[in-house]
Amino acid sequence: MEKLLKNSGAERVSNCAKEALRDVLEEMSxxxxxxxxxxxxHSGRKTVKGVDIRLAKK
Numbered sequence: 893m894e895k896l897l898k899n900s901g902a903e904r905v906s907n908c909a910k911e912a913l914r915d916v917l918e919e920m921s922x923x924x925x926x927x928x929x930x931x932x933x934h935s936g937r938k939t940v941k942g943v944d945i946r947l948a949k950k
Contacts, residue, residue, distance in 0.1 A: 893910040893911075897913065927948035929944075
C-alpha cells in the first residue's frame with residue numbers, strides 16, 4: 893500500500909493511511925468481482941474474463 897501511495901506522489905505514508913487504502917481497495921475489488929461474475933453468468937459462462945472486469949468497471 894505504501895508503494896502505491898508513494899508512486900502517486902506521497903512523500904510519507906502513515907500506517908493508518910495504508911490500512912485505510914487496503915480496506916477501500918478490498919471493498920472496491922469485491923464489488924467489481926461480484927459485477928464481473930454476474931456479467932460472465934449472463935453471457936452463459938462460468939469463467940470470468942478480462943472483458944467482464946472491464947465492463948463491470950464502467
